[in-house]
Amino acid sequence: MSGATLAAGPRIPKHIDETHGEKYDRRAGDTAGLGGIMGSLRVIELQLVAFIIVFSASGLVPLLDLAFPVFLSIYAFLLSALVFPNYGNAESLQVFKGNRLFQLYVVFGTVIGLFLPLAYVLGGFARNDQDSVRAATPHLFLLSFQVLSENLISGLNIFSVPVRALLPILYSMRRLFSLNGWVISTWFTNKVGQDIRIQDEYWVYFGRALSAANAIYYTINLFCFLIPMFLPRAFETYFNDRAQYQAEHPKQEKSSMSSMLPSKLPVPSLLKKPHSEEGKKSEEDKKSS
Structure with a gap:
């Protein structure tokens, strides 16, 4: 969800002679540990589709956020077909190797970005707190679409490395606006009264801490990981693959x-x-x- 899924590379086949159109069961390199935290990709993808449908039908997601994943999907296909065709194999799509620190980084982003906001939204429905649900739902909707897109792209192995790098960057840039609205709602709109119950006070503080943690994490993830580290390495890998491909297949026009x-x-x-x-x-x- 932070782009680490695409940075760590695609799932590679069981046998070397399998084609990229067949099923994949593990990731390249030493990133197999990421599968334990995410569980079965098929189950996760079905759950994400269910979340997306519920969020879309609830009317809590703005129209611009609903149209953004559709636009970005079309844009990614156009980039892959016209600008950045895929020259590399599955091994070249692995930009980073998942060490222990990298896995902890992914786990932390999964917990504060997906699991805790989902619990916060469900708790808002149970408490009939429409303001909290409406403030947190756009971020959760965009993040669910991003995780689904990253899993599908990593499994299908049809997009080149620059497209894989640009996808989480564009999603993260859009979600920063949603997180900004969530922070403003929890810190400035929902104020703690004098005669408020202790449970409600803890709920307000939980929303503030969660919104601030997401805003800080994904801001650092965008400006300290995706743009300065993932994007340059992705383009460097892509241009090396393209040069190698052109050397092996010279033009004979x-x-x-x-x-x-x-x-x-x-x-x-x-x-x-x-x-x-x-x-x-x-x-x-x-x-x-």
């Missing part, structure tokens, strides 16, 4: 065009006649002289 042209162009007969007539006149002049 010039040779094919030269083979189509004849070696000697025939001289038109109309151009030969004047020269032959001039030759006959010169011979007649010599004889007369």
Whole structure:
């Protein structure tokens, strides 16, 4: 969800001779530990689809946030088809290797970005706190779409590394606006009264801490991980793969065009006649002289 799924590389097949169209069961490199925290990808994807449908039908997500994933999906396909075609294999799509610190970073983002906001929204429904639910739902909706997109892209292996890097960056930039609205709602709109119950006071503080933690985490993730680290390495890997592909498959347009042209162009007969007539006149002049 923080782009770490795509940065760690795709799931690679069980056997080397399997094609990329078949099923994948583990990730490249030493990132297999990430699968334990995320569980079964199929179950997670079905749950995310259910969350997206519920959030879309609830009317709590703004129209711009509903249209953004559709626009971004179309944009990613256009980039992959027209600008950044995929030249690399599954191993080249692995930008970072998942060490222990990297796994803890992913786990922390999963907990504060997905699980706790989901509990916060469900608790808001149970407490009939419409303001808290309306403030947290856009972030949770966009993050669910982002996780679903990252899992599908990582499994299908059809997008190049630059598209994989740009996708979480664009999602994160959009979600920062949603997180800004959540922070404003919890810290400035929902104020703690004098005669408030202790449970309600704890609920307000929980919302404030959660919104601030998400805003800080995803701001750092965008400006300290995705843009300065993931994006440059993704483009470097892509250009190396493209150079290697062009070296192995050189363009033969010039040779094919030269083979189509004849070696000697025939001289038109109309151009030969004047020269032959001039030759006959010169011979007649010599004889007369």
